Amino acid sequence: MNSPVFYDHFERHAHGAGLKGHSTHYCPGCGHGIVHRDLADAIGELGLQDRTVLISPVGCAVFAHYYFDVGNSQAAHGRAPAVALGHKLANPDAIVISYQGDGDLASIGLAETISTAQLGLPITVIFINNAIYGMTGGQCAPTSLIGQKTTTSPAGRDRAMGSPLRVAELIAQLDGPIYVERVALFDPKQRVKARRAIQKALRLQAEGRGYAFIEVLAECPTHLKLTPELAEAWVRDQMVPVFPLGVKKDLTVEPWFHCGPPSYDVEKFLALVGAEPLEPDTEPPVPATSAIGDLSLKFAGAGGDGAQTAALLLTRAAIDAGFDATHIPSYGPESRGGTSYADVHIAAGEVLNPAAPEPDILVAFNAPSLAKFAPMVAPEGTILYDGGVITQLPALPAGCRVIAVPFTEIARGLGRPVAKNMVAIGALQGATGLLPPDRFTITLRHLLKDKPSLLPLNEAAFEAGRRAVCPPSVPT
Amino acid sequence: MSHFTTARPRPFLDPAYCKAxxxxxxxxxxxxxxxxxxxNTITGVAPVELHLEHCTGCALCVQACPEPFGLRLDEGMSHLEGEFRLEDPTKLFGKKRVDVVDAPIEPDEQIPLPGCAPLVLKGxxxxxxGAVLAGCRHVFGYPITxxxxxxxxxxxxxxxLGGTFVQAVSEVAAVNMMYGAGGxxxxxMTFTSSPGFSLMLEGISYMIGAEVPGVFVxxxxxxxxxGNIAPEQSDIKLACRGLGHGNTHALVLAPSTPQEMLDLTLAxxxxxxxxxxxxxxxxxxxxGQMTGVVRLPPTLSxxxxxxxxxxxxRSHRHNLISSIHLAETDLEAHNEHLNRKYAAIAKRETRxxxxxxDDAEVLVVACNTPARMAKGAVEVARARGLAAGLFRPITLWPFPIDALLPLLPRTRQIIVVEASPGxxxxxxxxxxSHADRVPPPITHVRRGGGVLPQQTEILAQIAATQEAFA
Known part of the structure; x- marks a missing residue:
């Protein structure tokens, strides 16, 4: 009886017509067939048929799904380990096998091979090394031997074409894998070892212990242009000296891999994204005024001035008050030092254009920012700047309202120069009446609900900024 | 058979499956x-011959045979030798236990969310x-600004949330992890940006071919x-016309607000x-960087x-995820199936x-962030008495042509506004062209390199057009 892990009829092989319904597509004497049988037997003997997902590569084994009666996925060239990882993470109970040849695993997919091995999640990689490209017709493989003639090394592989890659050794020296062995098929003794290695690799996965890698030195009689018997001898005499057989790594590891199950818990989700359920009959906030058609602001300073935080606070406060509002930062390398600026829009209806190329209000924290953006301020706009930092005024557009407030000095007076952005927000509120002052404090308290110790300073800075443009004697 | 020395099963070969x-x-x-x-008259090769007088039943020959239906151990089937019919394997092997039951479809479940205060979020x-709300618990990516x-x-x-985020070795690996998980x-899903998206195209072609779902942001x-890290819209061609090799298409969604970033990801x-x-x-x-108001939907999936x-x-064991169809007619049929799917998407899903x-004579066509600048320009133009409107495709592929065609009789000019060279x-x-329509004159406002079309230049174009009408 053939293994029950093979289909009774190879329906996917040319629709199972004629001989193809029970014959593989492999050439006579090919090592793939033997490894297929070993793998099928191992899956069957370990009782894993209903859990197995086999990833077939690009290469001669591309049609492994013709034969194996398990879940099958066929991957792009070299990407089988990444596909295998996707399957394992989707269903950690699945037994996932990445079955690959030397071109797939050791050439085009080397990055996926190494990174997946180093990750060490419990999957099984079966690597068929026959020192040649089979499917494309006998080209040089990363594992072809020095001197080996192939269609792309017609004079024999030489040093300039690189030396054969010893993959099992490469994988074994990584931290991720727990079991790495190189086996062969050239005589009955080797075939017994190969069967055992494949079975052990699968068992380690089934037990959740870790990543195992089995390199199989296999025969490609067709492209070696040898009879199967001579191909076996070639593997034994030519390949084995370059690719020594044996266990390269075998660690005893306790089962460690866990992931999931996925959670769809509503309360957990809301807490994670910071969403706060409303009382059932809560009416959405309504903008206090519709006078704000679409107001645009630009906050500009050096990195560390807090322009972004100030802009975000304003955005949030406006949204909390029922307005539509947007914030766009300058970003990228610029946001990691150098200038930093932010565009804010506030509208009673919908913010149409979120950019502020001609801001109604400019808040500038330093001289370069003021010089850069002041000329763009809309006619009859407002320019608010740190009067303590900026002492030399550039030419400012006529018709603008210009207000200097020493943000930094005031903040320093409160003991924390970094609070200058809150001083600026206070000054902005005081100078423009943009949103009632308590909207800012409500939002501020909300934002700092997990860091209440920071609240007094920020509130004080906000108030100090307001007072600097709006003395207490003048009603707000 | 009394001369056999042990009771172990002996090898058995159906000659048709020996490749010699x-x-x-x-x-x-x-x-x-x-x-x-x-x-052998069927195979044209000479199958090996078994002379089992000295056979010990060691099975080493079976282990050496590369063919699943080649040498097997005879467990009571030797009487069938020579009588085997290719057409009827069940007669030979008996009807195999059928493990494959009709795979149950576990339906999606919608879990109600309470009403929440609006969030203030970056796009x-x-x-x-939005992805979390859609039930996505598997995210693969590679960092890119x-x-x-x-x-x-x-x-x-x-x-x-019991999910997985993997920072892959590359975008190439990331898209193939999506192929695995999606399969x-x-x-x-993944988050990426233009150069990373280029690297993912191979995998996207495989996903389309193998019909694997997945969301690319x-x-x-x-x-x-x-290039640089500033905003452009220059992957429109890639997403609409170039998703890797072969006959590929995918729905392309173009949000323009943080709210739409959530809503359209969910969709x-x-x-x-x-x-x-x-x-x-x-x-x-x-x-991606824009912060704005975002309201949560009523349910979580x-x-x-x-x-x-x-x-x-067991119930999914017979399934296969694959994009290979070796026979020409099989692949042709598969592509016809894909084409029917693309046609169904085009019919049902444009937005x-x-x-x-309604009464626009000048139609501005724009998507993403430039559509917001365009919206601002249209609003100002209207305030000045200019009959301008904005047509914003939300699906770029398929292009929502059916929504556009009824507007054309009144349209005297189309202005395409975009952060790409056309x-x-x-x-x-x-x-x-596919709709066989000769459009009104088309002009454009195009910026690039990270410069977005500004409201003023769009407005100027609208005004100039209207002057030309007068």
């Missing part, structure tokens, strides 16, 4: 197997939260090459599973398990926003 590789010949220590001398975060915020938030959220039937940046997963096809979210660099998934259990289009305009012109 002779590996069994040298495997047998007792020289029981010899190269054949008679050609990239809004998209990530300006998309990293999405991945960073997912790296935080996924472990808390297992779970919602998977691409915050387009300046190109070609390394993208449903569409991706409905059609078993990837869905591409094209944002621009601005949109718990995804089910599709019948076609390669899950790794557009029409802003003040890629949106090409989509528009192609859609008009």
């Amino acid at each position: 590789c002779l590996r069994c010949v040298e495997a047998c220590a007792k020289h029981c197997i010899t190269p054949g001398s008679t050609l 990239a975060y809004a998209s990530a939260i 300006p998309s990293t915020e999405g991945a960073e938030l997912m790296a935080k959220l996924m472990p808390e 297992a039937g779970v919602p998977a 691409n915050f387009m940046r300046g190109g070609p090459g390394l 993208a997963f449903a569409l991706s599973f409905r059609y078993r096809n990837p869905v591409i979210m094209l944002g621009d660099g601005f949109l 718990r995804p089910g398990r599709p019948a076609w998934a390669v899950w790794g259990d 557009a926003e029409l802003f003040r289009c 890629q949106l305009e090409d989509e528009l012109r192609l859609a008009l």
